[in-house]
Amino acid sequence: xxxxxxAEVLTSxxxxxxxxxxxxxxxxxDGTWGFAHNSDEAAQMGFWAVNVDTMGWSLFLGALFFFIFxxxxxxxxxxxxxxxxxxxxxxxEFVDSNVKSMFPYKNKMIGPMALTIxxxxxxxxxxxxxxxxxxxxxxxxxxVSLGADPHAVFxxxxxxxxxxxxxxxxxxxxxxxxxxxxxxxxxxxxxxxxTLHPFSSSNPIVQTLxxxxxxxxxxxxxxxKPVSLGLRLFGNLYAGEIIFILIAIxxxxxxxxxxxxxxxxxVWALFHILIIYLQALxxxxxxxxxxxxxxxxxxxx
Amino acid sequence: xxxxxxxxGQMVAFVIxxxxxxxxxxxxxxxxxxxxxxxxxxxxQAADKAEKDLELAKQKVVEQLTSAKKEAAIIIDQANKRAxxxxxxxxxxxxxxxxxxxxxxxAEIEQATSRAREELRxxxxxxxxxxxxxxxxxxxxxxxxxxxxxxxxAEL
Numbered sequence: 287x288x289x290x291x292x293a294e295v296l297t298s299x300x301x302x303x304x305x306x307x308x309x310x311x312x313x314x315x316d317g318t319w320g321f322a323h324n325s326d327e328a329a330q331m332g333f334w335a336v337n338v339d340t341m342g343w344s345l346f347l348g349a350l351f352f353f354i355f356x357x358x359x360x361x362x363x364x365x366x367x368x369x370x371x372x373x374x375x376x377x378x379e380f381v382d383s384n385v386k387s388m389f390p391y392k393n394k395m396i397g398p399m400a401l402t403i404x405x406x407x408x409x410x411x412x413x414x415x416x417x418x419x420x421x422x423x424x425x426x427x428x429x430v431s432l433g434a435d436p437h438a439v440f441x442x443x444x445x446x447x448x449x450x451x452x453x454x455x456x457x458x459x460x461x462x463x464x465x466x467x468x469x470x471x472x473x474x475x476x477x478x479x480x481t482l483h484p485f486s487s488s489n490p491i492v493q494t495l496x497x498x499x500x501x502x503x504x505x506x507x508x509x510x511k512p513v514s515l516g517l518r519l520f521g522n523l524y525a526g527e528i529i530f531i532l533i534a535i536x537x538x539x540x541x542x543x544x545x546x547x548x549x550x551x552x553v554w555a556l557f558h559i560l561i562i563y564l565q566a567l568x569x570x571x572x573x574x575x576x577x578x579x580x581x582x583x584x585x586x587x
Numbered sequence: 588x589x590x591x592x593x594x595x596g597q598m599v600a601f602v603i604x605x606x607x608x609x610x611x612x613x614x615x616x617x618x619x620x621x622x623x624x625x626x627x628x629x630x631x632q633a634a635d636k637a638e639k640d641l642e643l644a645k646q647k648v649v650e651q652l653t654s655a656k657k658e659a660a661i662i663i664d665q666a667n668k669r670a671x672x673x674x675x676x677x678x679x680x681x682x683x684x685x686x687x688x689x690x691x692x693x694a695e696i697e698q699a700t701s702r703a704r705e706e707l708r709x710x711x712x713x714x715x716x717x718x719x720x721x722x723x724x725x726x727x728x729x730x731x732x733x734x735x736x737x738x739x740x741a742e743l
Contacts, residue, residue: 312591329589337593344597348604355612362615364622378616397617398609406604450590454597 298535305418305531307440308337308448309425323438339425339441340448347409347445351402377405381570388574391581393466396574403455404570410446411523411562415555418530446523446565449516456516459573463511467580475583480504515572522565526558712740 296304303325310328312335314320321338322328328335358374367375381401389396422441429439445451467476483504485496533554536547716736 308589308593310589310591331589331591333591335589335591335593336596337591341593341596345600348600352604352607352612355608355616359612359615362619364619364626367623374616375620378613379620382617395605395609398613399605401613402601402605402608448593450593451597453590454594455601457594458598458601 301535302528302531304437304440305422305442306528308442309339309440311336311338321434321438323435337442337448337450339443340445340451343413343443344410344445344451347413348402348406351405351409355401355405377401380404384571385574388571389578389581391578393577393581396577399462400570400574403573404566407446407455407519407569408562408566410444410451411565413444414447414523414526414530414558414562416443418527418534444523444527446519447527449520452520453512453516455569456512456519459515459576460512463508463576463580466577470581471583480508511576515569515576519565519569522561526554526561529554530558708740712736715739 307325308328310322310331312319312322312328312331314322315327315330322331322335354370355374358371362371378401381404382397385397385400421443422439425441426436426439430436442448467479471479481497481500482493483500485500487493487496530551533547533551536550537544539547
């Protein structure tokens with residue numbers, strides 16, 4: 287809208303930095319509670335601060351998912367389905383077939399969890415396709431009208447570019463992995479997985495010597511699951527967003543570059559649709575696989 | 588990009604949305620889909636059954652038609668035979684009746700002939716007697732010549 291005006295005010299690096307900073311609510315250095323005015327202030331807030339923008343969009347999209355699916359579930363019919371029910375049933379059937387093929391055990395939580403992950407993460411990722419400055423500019427207008435400094439109104443709209451969001455979900459998955467591993471295999475069985483694999487021996491003394499080696503080999507594998515799960519989603523979407531930001535900068539570099547930028551943006555957005563879908567799918571599939579692994583009692587290496 | 592309480596917020600939200608989906612979204616839709624699958628399967632089965640029934644009915648119709656045709660042919664055959672029989676019978680009856688009539692007519696004729704002959708004979712006797720009386724000019728004693736006369740009459 288007012289790129290010329292911005293060009294005077296913002297350098298490219300400032301523009302990028304502005305786009306990558308969350309609107310953080312927490313305890314300010316002077317002891318009062320409020321929104322951080324820059325990324326340094328946000329960093330100083332420590333753990334007890336909330337990224338209002340990504341958290342808000344995450345909740346909004348989760349609620350959107352729930353209300354769309356709930357409205358269909360309310361008037362669901364086994365007759366010929368129409369419009370929204372078709373779409374919802376398509377999603378559920380897709381998720382259900384994935385769950386059935388990868389999770390051969392009885393657990394009523396896995397299906398709904400996979401569906402929640404798939405659709406919710408898909409919605410979060412899809413926020414990347416909204417014009418990169420549109421929502422932040424609207425937020426800036428609202429913020430300024432409320433008396434805020436225009437440079438301090440940060441607004442990140444893609445929740446999955448916030449590691450808090452992705453790692454939060456991955457941690458829940460990790461807790462479920464631990465929970466189902468322990469309930470299915472017992473504490474002893476679960477501990478045996480780390481101590482008796484991959485090296486095992488029938489000789490008790492040799493086995494005792496193997497235990498620390500096994501622990502070193504197996505424990506990182508366990509903790510790598512949630513970290514890789516969360517960071518994979520975060521990394522893919524973060525990279526995608528940065529490319530959108532860079533393309534947006536190109537718009538301010540003359541008519542020729544603006545034309546090129548338009549072309550690149552279309553191509554990247556088309557390609558990004560694939561990433562949006564794929565990352566949601568990967569998050570869901572890996573969750574199902576991890577659940578399935580924690581149910582596997584007779585694991586032999 | 589700092590790790591902060593958003594992390595915990597997302598964890599809580601995640602659990603809540605999973606619970607809501609598990610409670611309010613997943614079961615009714617999955618149930619409806621399963622029901623539809625069952626209904627389609629039932630429908631297909633019913634269609635299969637109907638097709639088989641139709642095939643059976645068609646076979647039955649053909650069978651019945653063939654047997655009816657056979658029966659009809661037998662009946663027509665019998666009727667034809669019966670008709671020929673009736674005609675033959677009638678012919679025979681007519682022939683017999685004709686024979687009978689012919690015979691009775693013949694008998695009547697014979698009767699009439701013999702009656703006429705008797706009459707003629709008796710008249711001839713009388714005439715002969717009268718003629719003989721005239722020739723002899725004397726009356727013949729009826730009693731004395733009766734035997735002779737009768738002999739004569741018998742010879743006629």
